[in-house]
Amino acid sequence: DxxxxxxxxxxxxxxxxxxxxxxxxxxxxxDYFLWYKKYPAEGPTFLISISSIKDKNxxxxxxxxxxxxxKHLSLHIVPSQPGDSAVYFCAASAYGGxxxxxxxxxxxxxxxx
Amino acid sequence: xxxxxxSPRHEVTEMGQExxxxxxxISGHNSLFWYRQTMMRGLELLIYFNNNVxxxxxxxxxxxxxxxxxxxxxxxxxxQPSEPRDSAVYFCASSRDRAASYEQYFGPGTRLTVT
Numbered sequence: 523d524x525x526x527x528x529x530x531x532x533x534x535x536x537x538x539x540x541x542x543x544x545x546x547x548x549x550x551x552x553d554y555f556l557w558y559k560k561y562p563a564e565g566p567t568f569l570i571s572i573s574s575i576k577d578k579n580x581x582x583x584x585x586x587x588x589x590x591x592x593k594h595l596s597l598h599i600v601p602s603q604p605g606d607s608a609v610y611f612c613a614a615s616a617y618g619g620x621x622x623x624x625x626x627x628x629x630x631x632x633x634x635x
Numbered sequence: 636x637x638x639x640x641x642s643p644r645h646e647v648t649e650m651g652q653e654x655x656x657x658x659x660x661i662s663g664h665n666s667l668f669w670y671r672q673t674m675m676r677g678l679e680l681l682i683y684f685n686n687n688v689x690x691x692x693x694x695x696x697x698x699x700x701x702x703x704x705x706x707x708x709x710x711x712x713x714x715q716p717s718e719p720r721d722s723a724v725y726f727c728a729s730s731r732d733r734a735a736s737y738e739q740y741f742g743p744g745t746r747l748t749v750t
């Protein structure tokens with residue numbers, strides 16, 4: 523039973539445009555969310571996080587939005603660059619982030635020059 | 636920093652053989668995590684240690700899987716006997732604390748193929 527769902531296995535966008543990656547969760551106890559980025563033949567690396575006390579967190583070109591009522595979060599990348607091409611994993615944790623991470627299956631983003 | 640080190644990077648073995656994956660966490664990190672990535676299930680946590688003690692092994696799929704952390708700088712994940720369905724990429728990660736709010740640093744992974 524997938525508690526964290528990334529329903530789009532892949533996404534393709536043009537360089538300079540916005541990339542929007544979506545993530546849904548089912549466990550209402552989740553209150554800390556993260557995005558990890560993974561290049562081929564490398565391990566995932568942390569990108570950005572958000573606590574449930576916020577609905578938005580921004581770091582440069584990356585912004586994560588959280589809609590608690592819909593149990594939905596999204597990662598916006600603006601503007602998208604070819605170097606952003608990677609697999610993006612959404613992850614969630616409960617109890618203020620004190621519990622283990624539960625990951626989604628990932629979305630492969632391709633940014634075309 | 637050298638980062639999290641995993642060995643081997645690739646392992647090909649026959650069904651029924653024992654497989655041992657190795658991990659060296661980042662010095663000073665007291666939490667270590669073993670993950671498995673497959674197309675079907677994505678990235679799933681198998682087991683994690685805090686201060687060398689196993690905290691949660693509920694993700695270990697079967698008794699064929701075992702993990703140890705004899706000291707703060709070394710951990711192993713063993714599969715005995717291995718089966719084709721164990722084929723996956725296995726990642727080791729470490730962090731300063733087990734809480735998710737502390738960034739986990741992942742190794743490059745071990746790609747395991749069981750024929």
